[in-house]
Amino acid sequence: MHLVYALALGTLLVVHSQRKRSLTPGGGAAAFILALVTFTSPLYFHTLVLLVFYLSGSRLTKYKTQIKEGYEEHGSTARTATxxxxNSFMGALTVALSTQGFASLNKGETCFSWSVSSAVLTWMYIxxxxxxxxxTYASELGILSQGQPILITTLRPVPRGTNGGVSLLGLGASLLGGTVVGVSVWAPCVVYLDPW
Known part of the structure; x- marks a missing residue:
């Protein structure tokens, strides 16, 4: 049943990415393969985290596109297979490595009943x-900062859109991105403890 669910959800993800032009055709194919690995996990939050990351990141990529296109290093908004x-290979790998540990869970065991190796791999995934x-949040929102960013390696001011440029808005956005992923795991796990 997980495979049917994974195929359907992976297909919807690719269709969405092509309609919104958030992924190139090659990027869509890569996303489908990695999504299949993730979506076949017996624990729902693997799927939830990937969807939250993809959907929120895609939305931010399209946010104020005309302004962002004015900065030379920003480039195309459609993500390639590379x-x-x-962004997703290591996540899919941790899901694949931990599948056996998850399969050993009995019905009714909670998010806190895993083996040590499964728990470590889960924290790696998150x-x-x-x-x-x-x-993603930092690069997509930080580029909109009104202040001039500083280069992380030299601490000297650089033009907006420079790779490695850091701003307060970008740092705040980065914190928000990590928090969004953490909450997407924590809230359902606390409210609804059955991982099945």
């Missing part, structure tokens, strides 16, 4: 997407 793999969301 970008998709960079941390991975929290970092990815922090990076």
């Amino acid at each position: 970008q998709v793999f960079c 941390g991975h997407y929290a970092c990815c969301a922090g990076d």
